[in-house]
Amino acid sequence: MSGFKSDFLRVLNERGFIHQISDPEGLDARCLKGPITAYVGYDATATSLHIGNLISATMLHWLQETGNRPIALMGGGTSMVGDPSFRDDQRKLLSVETINTNIEGIKKIFGKILRFGDGQLDGIMVNNADWLLKLNYVEFLRDVGRYFSVNRMLSFDSVKLRLDREQSLSFLEFNYMIMQGYDFVELNRRYDCILQMGGSDQWGNIINGVDLSHRMGGNQLYALTTPLLTTSSGAKMGKTANGAVWLNGDLFSPYEFWQYFRNTEDADVVRFLKIFTRLSLDEIARLGALGGSEINEAKKVLATEACAIVHGREAAEAAAETARKTFEEGAHSDDLPTIEIPRGDLEVGVGVLAAFVQAGLAASNGDARRSAQGGGLKVNDATVSDPKQTLSLADLTDDGVIKLSLGKKKHILLKPV
Protein backbone atom coordinates (compact mmCIF):
# COMPACT_ATOMS: atom_id res chain seq x y z
CA MET A 1 0.00 0.00 0.00
CA SER A 2 2.72 2.46 -0.76
CA GLY A 3 1.96 4.01 -4.12
CA PHE A 4 -0.67 6.52 -3.11
CA LYS A 5 -1.44 9.14 -5.72
CA SER A 6 -3.38 11.61 -3.63
CA ASP A 7 -1.47 14.17 -1.59
CA PHE A 8 -3.36 13.36 1.56
CA LEU A 9 -2.70 9.63 1.68
CA ARG A 10 0.83 10.06 0.41
CA VAL A 11 1.67 12.44 3.25
CA LEU A 12 0.05 10.23 5.89
CA ASN A 13 1.85 7.22 4.53
CA GLU A 14 5.26 8.87 4.34
CA ARG A 15 4.94 10.13 7.87
CA GLY A 16 3.92 6.79 9.32
CA PHE A 17 0.32 7.47 10.24
CA ILE A 18 -1.29 4.57 8.46
CA HIS A 19 -2.04 1.25 10.07
CA GLN A 20 -5.11 0.02 8.21
CA ILE A 21 -7.37 1.39 5.47
CA SER A 22 -10.61 -0.32 4.54
CA ASP A 23 -10.23 0.17 0.76
CA PRO A 24 -6.92 1.90 0.03
CA GLU A 25 -7.27 2.06 -3.76
CA GLY A 26 -10.86 3.25 -3.58
CA LEU A 27 -10.08 5.94 -1.04
CA ASP A 28 -7.03 7.10 -2.95
CA ALA A 29 -9.09 7.40 -6.13
CA ARG A 30 -11.79 9.31 -4.29
CA CYS A 31 -9.24 11.73 -2.85
CA LEU A 32 -7.92 12.43 -6.34
CA LYS A 33 -11.36 13.48 -7.54
CA GLY A 34 -11.54 16.48 -5.25
CA PRO A 35 -11.71 17.58 -1.63
CA ILE A 36 -13.09 15.06 0.81
CA THR A 37 -14.49 15.49 4.30
CA ALA A 38 -13.18 13.26 7.09
CA TYR A 39 -13.65 13.09 10.83
CA VAL A 40 -12.21 11.88 14.09
CA GLY A 41 -14.33 11.51 17.20
CA TYR A 42 -13.19 12.38 20.72
CA ASP A 43 -15.03 11.18 23.80
CA ALA A 44 -15.23 13.39 26.85
CA THR A 45 -13.35 11.10 29.21
CA ALA A 46 -11.12 13.84 30.67
CA THR A 47 -10.74 17.60 30.70
CA SER A 48 -7.95 17.38 28.16
CA LEU A 49 -6.85 15.27 25.25
CA HIS A 50 -3.60 13.39 25.64
CA ILE A 51 -0.73 12.63 23.39
CA GLY A 52 -2.43 9.59 21.84
CA ASN A 53 -5.27 11.78 20.64
CA LEU A 54 -2.77 14.23 19.24
CA ILE A 55 -1.86 11.69 16.59
CA SER A 56 -5.32 11.52 15.09
CA ALA A 57 -5.74 15.27 15.48
CA THR A 58 -2.55 15.70 13.51
CA MET A 59 -4.04 13.60 10.74
CA LEU A 60 -6.87 16.10 10.59
CA HIS A 61 -4.24 18.80 10.26
CA TRP A 62 -2.62 17.11 7.27
CA LEU A 63 -6.05 16.46 5.82
CA GLN A 64 -6.74 20.16 5.83
CA GLU A 65 -3.23 21.00 4.74
CA THR A 66 -3.66 18.86 1.63
CA GLY A 67 -6.87 20.59 0.62
CA ASN A 68 -9.62 18.70 2.41
CA ARG A 69 -12.17 19.41 5.10
CA PRO A 70 -11.71 18.12 8.67
CA ILE A 71 -14.41 17.51 11.25
CA ALA A 72 -13.59 17.24 14.95
CA LEU A 73 -16.46 15.39 16.55
CA MET A 74 -17.05 15.88 20.27
CA GLY A 75 -18.58 12.76 21.76
CA GLY A 76 -21.10 14.43 24.02
CA GLY A 77 -23.59 11.69 23.21
CA THR A 78 -21.32 8.67 23.03
CA SER A 79 -19.66 9.67 26.30
CA MET A 80 -22.99 9.02 27.99
CA VAL A 81 -22.39 5.35 27.20
CA GLY A 82 -18.63 4.79 27.21
CA ASP A 83 -16.52 2.87 24.74
CA PRO A 84 -15.86 -0.71 25.93
CA SER A 85 -13.20 -1.36 23.28
CA PHE A 86 -10.22 -3.27 24.64
CA ARG A 87 -11.16 -2.57 28.22
CA ASP A 88 -11.45 -5.28 30.80
CA ASP A 89 -13.85 -3.40 33.01
CA GLN A 90 -16.72 -1.03 32.68
CA ARG A 91 -16.03 2.67 32.56
CA LYS A 92 -17.50 4.82 35.24
CA LEU A 93 -20.61 6.54 34.05
CA LEU A 94 -19.99 10.22 33.48
CA SER A 95 -22.50 12.83 34.53
CA VAL A 96 -23.79 15.29 31.98
CA GLU A 97 -22.02 18.13 33.78
CA THR A 98 -18.71 16.30 33.70
CA ILE A 99 -19.10 15.56 30.03
CA ASN A 100 -19.77 19.19 29.21
CA THR A 101 -16.87 20.43 31.30
CA ASN A 102 -14.58 17.91 29.64
CA ILE A 103 -15.69 18.92 26.17
CA GLU A 104 -14.86 22.54 26.92
CA GLY A 105 -11.36 21.48 27.92
CA ILE A 106 -10.90 19.29 24.87
CA LYS A 107 -12.05 21.90 22.40
CA LYS A 108 -9.15 24.20 23.28
CA ILE A 109 -6.53 22.19 21.49
CA PHE A 110 -8.23 22.20 18.11
CA GLY A 111 -7.82 25.91 17.64
CA LYS A 112 -4.10 25.23 17.51
CA ILE A 113 -4.30 22.38 15.07
CA LEU A 114 -7.08 23.21 12.64
CA ARG A 115 -8.36 26.27 10.84
CA PHE A 116 -12.04 26.87 11.52
CA GLY A 117 -14.43 29.19 9.78
CA ASP A 118 -17.20 29.32 7.22
CA GLY A 119 -15.10 28.62 4.17
CA GLN A 120 -15.37 25.55 1.97
CA LEU A 121 -12.41 23.79 3.51
CA ASP A 122 -12.56 25.25 6.98
CA GLY A 123 -12.73 22.83 9.86
CA ILE A 124 -16.01 21.94 11.53
CA MET A 125 -16.60 21.09 15.15
CA VAL A 126 -19.78 19.23 16.06
CA ASN A 127 -21.13 17.35 19.03
CA ASN A 128 -22.90 14.04 18.54
CA ALA A 129 -25.14 14.85 21.49
CA ASP A 130 -26.96 17.03 18.95
CA TRP A 131 -28.47 13.99 17.28
CA LEU A 132 -27.89 11.04 19.58
CA LEU A 133 -29.76 12.43 22.58
CA LYS A 134 -32.87 13.05 20.52
CA LEU A 135 -33.23 9.54 19.21
CA ASN A 136 -36.41 7.64 19.87
CA TYR A 137 -35.60 4.17 21.15
CA VAL A 138 -37.95 1.94 19.18
CA GLU A 139 -37.64 4.00 16.05
CA PHE A 140 -33.85 3.79 16.29
CA LEU A 141 -33.95 0.04 16.78
CA ARG A 142 -36.10 -0.39 13.68
CA ASP A 143 -34.14 2.01 11.49
CA VAL A 144 -30.63 1.21 12.58
CA GLY A 145 -30.58 -1.69 15.05
CA ARG A 146 -31.96 -4.09 12.46
CA TYR A 147 -28.72 -3.85 10.49
CA PHE A 148 -26.47 -4.95 13.31
CA SER A 149 -25.76 -8.63 13.84
CA VAL A 150 -25.06 -9.53 17.43
CA ASN A 151 -23.14 -12.57 16.25
CA ARG A 152 -20.84 -10.29 14.32
CA MET A 153 -20.51 -7.71 17.07
CA LEU A 154 -19.39 -10.44 19.44
CA SER A 155 -16.66 -11.42 17.02
CA PHE A 156 -14.80 -8.10 17.25
CA ASP A 157 -11.42 -8.13 18.92
CA SER A 158 -12.36 -5.01 20.82
CA VAL A 159 -14.81 -6.93 23.00
CA LYS A 160 -13.02 -10.29 22.95
CA LEU A 161 -10.83 -9.32 25.87
CA ARG A 162 -13.89 -8.71 27.94
CA LEU A 163 -15.64 -11.89 26.91
CA ASP A 164 -12.56 -14.07 27.21
CA ARG A 165 -11.90 -12.80 30.69
CA GLU A 166 -15.45 -13.63 31.54
CA GLN A 167 -16.06 -10.08 32.62
CA SER A 168 -19.49 -8.73 32.10
CA LEU A 169 -20.16 -6.52 29.12
CA SER A 170 -23.30 -4.57 29.82
CA PHE A 171 -25.95 -3.93 27.23
CA LEU A 172 -25.32 -0.22 27.69
CA GLU A 173 -21.72 -0.54 26.56
CA PHE A 174 -22.67 -2.98 23.85
CA ASN A 175 -24.59 -0.16 22.21
CA TYR A 176 -21.52 2.01 21.90
CA MET A 177 -20.44 0.65 18.57
CA ILE A 178 -23.91 1.06 17.20
CA MET A 179 -23.92 4.71 18.19
CA GLN A 180 -20.51 5.32 16.69
CA GLY A 181 -21.57 3.59 13.51
CA TYR A 182 -24.63 5.76 13.36
CA ASP A 183 -22.52 8.88 13.90
CA PHE A 184 -20.56 8.13 10.77
CA VAL A 185 -23.71 7.74 8.70
CA GLU A 186 -25.16 10.90 10.18
CA LEU A 187 -22.01 12.90 9.41
CA ASN A 188 -22.15 11.59 5.88
CA ARG A 189 -25.70 12.82 5.52
CA ARG A 190 -25.00 16.20 7.04
CA TYR A 191 -21.56 17.00 5.69
CA ASP A 192 -20.86 14.40 3.02
CA CYS A 193 -18.17 13.02 5.32
CA ILE A 194 -16.75 9.83 3.78
CA LEU A 195 -13.82 8.94 5.98
CA GLN A 196 -13.42 8.25 9.66
CA MET A 197 -9.99 8.06 11.22
CA GLY A 198 -8.81 6.99 14.65
CA GLY A 199 -6.40 4.84 16.62
CA SER A 200 -6.07 1.17 15.75
CA ASP A 201 -8.33 0.31 18.68
CA GLN A 202 -11.16 2.06 16.84
CA TRP A 203 -11.04 -0.18 13.79
CA GLY A 204 -14.03 -2.26 14.78
CA ASN A 205 -16.12 0.76 15.67
CA ILE A 206 -15.28 2.52 12.43
CA ILE A 207 -15.95 -0.52 10.26
CA ASN A 208 -19.37 -0.75 11.84
CA GLY A 209 -20.16 2.66 10.42
CA VAL A 210 -18.89 1.69 6.98
CA ASP A 211 -21.07 -1.43 7.00
CA LEU A 212 -24.08 0.38 8.35
CA SER A 213 -23.96 2.86 5.49
CA HIS A 214 -23.87 -0.02 3.01
CA ARG A 215 -26.81 -1.79 4.57
CA MET A 216 -28.86 1.35 4.76
CA GLY A 217 -28.23 1.89 1.07
CA GLY A 218 -26.02 4.88 1.72
CA ASN A 219 -22.69 6.02 0.35
CA GLN A 220 -19.39 4.20 0.28
CA LEU A 221 -17.49 5.15 3.41
CA TYR A 222 -13.90 4.50 4.39
CA ALA A 223 -11.94 3.69 7.54
CA LEU A 224 -8.36 4.63 8.33
CA THR A 225 -6.50 3.84 11.54
CA THR A 226 -3.11 4.75 12.98
CA PRO A 227 -0.75 2.33 14.65
CA LEU A 228 -0.82 2.22 18.43
CA LEU A 229 2.29 4.13 19.36
CA THR A 230 4.71 2.29 21.54
CA THR A 231 8.29 3.12 22.32
CA SER A 232 10.94 0.89 20.86
CA SER A 233 11.32 -0.87 24.16
CA GLY A 234 7.65 -1.76 24.07
CA ALA A 235 6.10 0.61 26.56
CA LYS A 236 2.85 2.29 25.68
CA MET A 237 3.44 5.81 24.49
CA GLY A 238 2.10 8.68 26.52
CA LYS A 239 2.20 7.32 30.03
CA THR A 240 4.34 8.82 32.74
CA ALA A 241 4.59 8.18 36.44
CA ASN A 242 1.83 10.65 37.15
CA GLY A 243 -0.46 9.49 34.39
CA ALA A 244 -1.04 10.55 30.84
CA VAL A 245 0.84 13.15 28.84
CA TRP A 246 -1.90 15.76 28.62
CA LEU A 247 -2.07 18.48 26.04
CA ASN A 248 -3.61 21.15 28.25
CA GLY A 249 -0.98 23.18 30.03
CA ASP A 250 -2.76 23.22 33.35
CA LEU A 251 -2.50 19.43 33.62
CA PHE A 252 0.93 19.00 32.08
CA SER A 253 3.11 22.09 31.78
CA PRO A 254 4.94 23.06 28.58
CA TYR A 255 8.19 22.34 30.38
CA GLU A 256 7.06 18.83 31.29
CA PHE A 257 5.82 18.32 27.77
CA TRP A 258 9.17 19.42 26.36
CA GLN A 259 10.99 17.10 28.75
CA TYR A 260 8.78 14.19 27.77
CA PHE A 261 9.92 14.42 24.17
CA ARG A 262 13.49 15.27 25.10
CA ASN A 263 13.70 11.88 26.78
CA THR A 264 12.65 9.96 23.66
CA GLU A 265 14.58 6.77 23.02
CA ASP A 266 17.15 6.97 20.23
CA ALA A 267 15.33 4.43 18.11
CA ASP A 268 12.12 6.45 18.16
CA VAL A 269 13.41 9.86 17.18
CA VAL A 270 12.69 9.72 13.45
CA ARG A 271 9.33 8.06 13.89
CA PHE A 272 8.26 10.70 16.39
CA LEU A 273 9.62 13.60 14.33
CA LYS A 274 7.40 12.49 11.47
CA ILE A 275 4.31 12.21 13.60
CA PHE A 276 4.65 14.96 16.17
CA THR A 277 6.30 17.73 14.14
CA ARG A 278 5.58 19.37 10.83
CA LEU A 279 9.19 19.43 9.69
CA SER A 280 9.86 18.35 6.12
CA LEU A 281 10.91 14.78 5.52
CA ASP A 282 14.26 16.04 4.21
CA GLU A 283 14.93 17.85 7.45
CA ILE A 284 13.85 14.81 9.43
CA ALA A 285 16.15 12.58 7.40
CA ARG A 286 19.01 14.95 8.17
CA LEU A 287 18.28 14.87 11.89
CA GLY A 288 17.87 11.12 11.83
CA ALA A 289 21.33 10.71 10.33
CA LEU A 290 22.99 12.17 13.42
CA GLY A 291 24.88 9.44 15.17
CA GLY A 292 25.91 8.71 18.72
CA SER A 293 25.35 11.45 21.24
CA GLU A 294 24.68 13.94 18.44
CA ILE A 295 21.21 12.53 18.24
CA ASN A 296 20.51 14.59 21.33
CA GLU A 297 20.33 17.59 19.02
CA ALA A 298 17.55 15.86 17.11
CA LYS A 299 15.72 15.19 20.37
CA LYS A 300 15.84 18.86 21.26
CA VAL A 301 14.39 19.78 17.90
CA LEU A 302 11.68 17.17 18.37
CA ALA A 303 10.85 18.50 21.83
CA THR A 304 10.71 22.12 20.75
CA GLU A 305 8.72 21.52 17.58
CA ALA A 306 6.18 19.25 19.24
CA CYS A 307 5.83 21.62 22.16
CA ALA A 308 5.36 24.58 19.81
CA ILE A 309 2.37 22.95 18.14
CA VAL A 310 0.59 22.32 21.41
CA HIS A 311 1.72 25.25 23.56
CA GLY A 312 2.92 27.83 21.07
CA ARG A 313 6.38 28.74 19.84
CA GLU A 314 7.14 31.08 22.71
CA ALA A 315 6.39 28.56 25.45
CA ALA A 316 8.38 25.94 23.58
CA GLU A 317 11.45 28.15 23.31
CA ALA A 318 11.15 29.04 26.98
CA ALA A 319 10.99 25.35 27.93
CA ALA A 320 14.04 24.67 25.78
CA GLU A 321 15.93 27.50 27.45
CA THR A 322 14.96 26.34 30.93
CA ALA A 323 16.20 22.87 30.10
CA ARG A 324 19.43 24.23 28.62
CA LYS A 325 20.25 26.19 31.75
CA THR A 326 19.30 23.37 34.05
CA PHE A 327 21.02 20.50 32.29
CA GLU A 328 23.82 22.05 30.29
CA GLU A 329 24.96 24.79 32.60
CA GLY A 330 24.01 23.05 35.80
CA ALA A 331 22.51 26.34 36.88
CA HIS A 332 18.89 26.77 37.73
CA SER A 333 16.47 28.85 35.82
CA ASP A 334 13.73 30.96 37.28
CA ASP A 335 11.45 29.15 34.92
CA LEU A 336 11.76 25.85 36.69
CA PRO A 337 8.55 24.81 38.39
CA THR A 338 8.33 26.92 41.55
CA ILE A 339 6.55 26.38 44.84
CA GLU A 340 5.99 29.18 47.28
CA ILE A 341 6.75 28.71 50.94
CA PRO A 342 5.97 31.13 53.81
CA ARG A 343 9.09 33.02 54.83
CA GLY A 344 8.22 32.41 58.46
CA ASP A 345 8.56 28.66 57.96
CA LEU A 346 12.13 29.09 56.83
CA GLU A 347 12.90 31.35 59.76
CA VAL A 348 11.86 28.55 62.08
CA GLY A 349 13.40 25.85 59.91
CA VAL A 350 11.70 23.26 57.71
CA GLY A 351 12.61 19.57 57.71
CA VAL A 352 14.13 18.53 54.39
CA LEU A 353 11.80 15.58 54.06
CA ALA A 354 8.75 17.74 54.62
CA ALA A 355 10.07 20.24 52.09
CA PHE A 356 10.27 17.56 49.40
CA VAL A 357 6.75 16.47 50.23
CA GLN A 358 5.54 20.05 49.96
CA ALA A 359 7.25 20.42 46.61
CA GLY A 360 5.41 17.33 45.37
CA LEU A 361 8.62 15.41 44.78
CA ALA A 362 7.75 12.82 47.42
CA ALA A 363 4.44 11.27 48.39
CA SER A 364 5.17 11.20 52.12
CA ASN A 365 7.96 11.69 54.61
CA GLY A 366 8.70 8.00 54.40
CA ASP A 367 8.91 8.20 50.64
CA ALA A 368 11.30 11.14 50.88
CA ARG A 369 13.34 9.32 53.51
CA ARG A 370 13.73 6.33 51.21
CA SER A 371 14.76 8.54 48.31
CA ALA A 372 17.36 10.16 50.54
CA GLN A 373 18.70 6.78 51.60
CA GLY A 374 19.16 5.92 47.94
CA GLY A 375 21.04 9.15 47.39
CA GLY A 376 18.33 10.64 45.21
CA LEU A 377 17.61 13.89 47.01
CA LYS A 378 19.56 17.08 46.55
CA VAL A 379 19.25 20.57 47.99
CA ASN A 380 21.01 23.20 45.90
CA ASP A 381 22.81 20.35 44.15
CA ALA A 382 24.19 18.92 47.39
CA THR A 383 23.09 15.38 48.20
CA VAL A 384 20.95 15.08 51.31
CA SER A 385 22.73 12.73 53.68
CA ASP A 386 20.95 13.58 56.91
CA PRO A 387 17.18 13.18 56.83
CA LYS A 388 16.88 15.28 59.98
CA GLN A 389 18.50 18.26 58.28
CA THR A 390 16.42 21.42 58.21
CA LEU A 391 16.17 24.16 55.63
CA SER A 392 16.43 27.76 56.76
CA LEU A 393 17.00 31.20 55.31
CA ALA A 394 20.69 30.35 55.24
CA ASP A 395 19.97 27.85 52.45
CA LEU A 396 18.67 30.49 50.07
CA THR A 397 20.90 30.92 47.06
CA ASP A 398 21.96 34.29 45.72
CA ASP A 399 18.77 34.30 43.69
CA GLY A 400 16.71 33.94 46.83
CA VAL A 401 15.43 30.43 46.22
CA ILE A 402 16.18 26.88 47.30
CA LYS A 403 16.51 24.27 44.57
CA LEU A 404 15.20 20.81 45.42
CA SER A 405 16.06 17.92 43.11
CA LEU A 406 14.81 14.37 42.90
CA GLY A 407 17.16 12.34 40.80
CA LYS A 408 18.82 14.06 37.90
CA LYS A 409 15.77 15.28 36.10
CA LYS A 410 13.20 16.66 38.48
CA HIS A 411 13.82 20.05 39.95
CA ILE A 412 11.60 22.38 41.92
CA LEU A 413 12.41 25.82 43.28
CA LEU A 414 11.22 26.85 46.72
CA LYS A 415 10.55 30.54 46.93
CA PRO A 416 9.88 32.31 50.25
CA VAL A 417 6.97 34.74 50.28
Next chain:
RNA sequence: GGGGGAAUGUCCCGAGUGGCAAAGGGGGCGGACUGUAAAUCCGCUGGCUAGGCCUUCGUAGGUUCGAGUCCUACUUCCCCCA
Protein backbone atom coordinates in the same frame (compact mmCIF):
# COMPACT_ATOMS: atom_id res chain seq x y z
C1' G B 1 -35.32 -19.58 41.62
C1' G B 2 -31.32 -23.80 42.77
C1' G B 3 -25.98 -25.21 42.97
C1' G B 4 -20.70 -23.91 42.62
C1' G B 5 -16.63 -20.30 42.42
C1' A B 6 -14.22 -15.41 42.92
C1' A B 7 -12.80 -10.50 45.35
C1' U B 8 -5.42 -9.74 48.49
C1' G B 9 -0.68 -4.29 49.53
C1' U B 10 -5.80 2.11 46.43
C1' C B 11 -1.05 1.05 39.42
C1' C B 12 -1.72 -4.07 37.56
C1' C B 13 -1.09 -9.44 37.87
C1' G B 14 -0.77 -12.78 41.77
C1' A B 15 0.92 -16.65 46.19
C1' G B 16 -0.81 -17.06 51.01
C1' U B 17 -0.74 -24.57 57.00
C1' G B 18 -4.88 -19.33 62.40
C1' G B 19 1.20 -16.07 64.41
C1' C B 20 1.16 -11.41 58.43
C1' A B 21 3.08 -5.27 57.10
C1' A B 22 1.64 -10.43 54.04
C1' A B 23 5.92 -14.56 48.77
C1' G B 24 6.81 -13.52 43.59
C1' G B 25 6.30 -10.80 39.04
C1' G B 26 5.22 -6.46 35.94
C1' G B 27 5.19 -1.29 36.19
C1' G B 28 7.19 2.91 38.74
C1' C B 29 11.04 5.65 41.50
C1' G B 30 16.23 6.16 42.94
C1' G B 31 21.66 4.74 42.27
C1' A B 32 25.91 2.98 39.00
C1' C B 33 27.42 3.04 33.67
C1' U B 34 26.25 6.80 29.62
C1' G B 35 24.48 11.12 26.00
C1' U B 36 18.65 14.05 30.20
C1' A B 37 18.88 7.39 25.32
C1' A B 38 18.48 1.95 25.25
C1' A B 39 20.46 -2.49 27.42
C1' U B 40 22.67 -4.20 32.02
C1' C B 41 23.57 -4.36 37.36
C1' C B 42 22.09 -2.66 42.45
C1' G B 43 18.47 -0.50 46.01
C1' C B 44 13.44 1.08 47.16
C1' U B 45 8.12 0.56 46.18
C1' G B 46 1.63 1.20 53.61
C1' G B 47 1.67 5.81 57.34
C1' C B 48 3.96 8.20 61.53
C1' U B 49 6.84 12.46 66.31
C1' A B 50 10.50 5.59 63.33
C1' G B 51 13.62 0.01 65.44
C1' G B 52 8.23 1.64 68.80
C1' C B 53 3.19 2.83 67.41
C1' C B 54 -0.97 3.09 63.81
C1' U B 55 -3.90 1.53 59.33
C1' U B 56 -4.29 -2.50 55.42
C1' C B 57 -6.56 -8.56 52.18
C1' G B 58 -14.94 -6.70 48.91
C1' U B 59 -18.59 -4.74 53.41
C1' A B 60 -20.56 -5.63 58.41
C1' G B 61 -20.61 -8.70 62.47
C1' G B 62 -18.81 -13.26 65.20
C1' U B 63 -15.35 -17.39 67.09
C1' U B 64 -10.16 -17.04 69.06
C1' C B 65 -4.75 -15.01 73.28
C1' G B 66 -4.34 -14.04 68.00
C1' A B 67 -8.20 -13.85 61.60
C1' G B 68 -6.09 -12.46 54.77
C1' U B 69 -6.88 -17.51 56.57
C1' C B 70 -12.57 -20.28 60.38
C1' C B 71 -18.26 -18.98 60.99
C1' U B 72 -22.75 -15.74 59.66
C1' A B 73 -25.06 -12.01 56.78
C1' C B 74 -24.57 -8.61 52.83
C1' U B 75 -22.42 -6.43 48.05
C1' U B 76 -20.38 -7.12 43.21
C1' C B 77 -18.74 -10.43 39.40
C1' C B 78 -18.28 -15.24 36.92
C1' C B 79 -19.89 -20.47 35.80
C1' C B 80 -23.59 -24.51 35.72
C1' C B 81 -28.80 -26.07 36.24
C1' A B 82 -34.06 -24.22 35.79
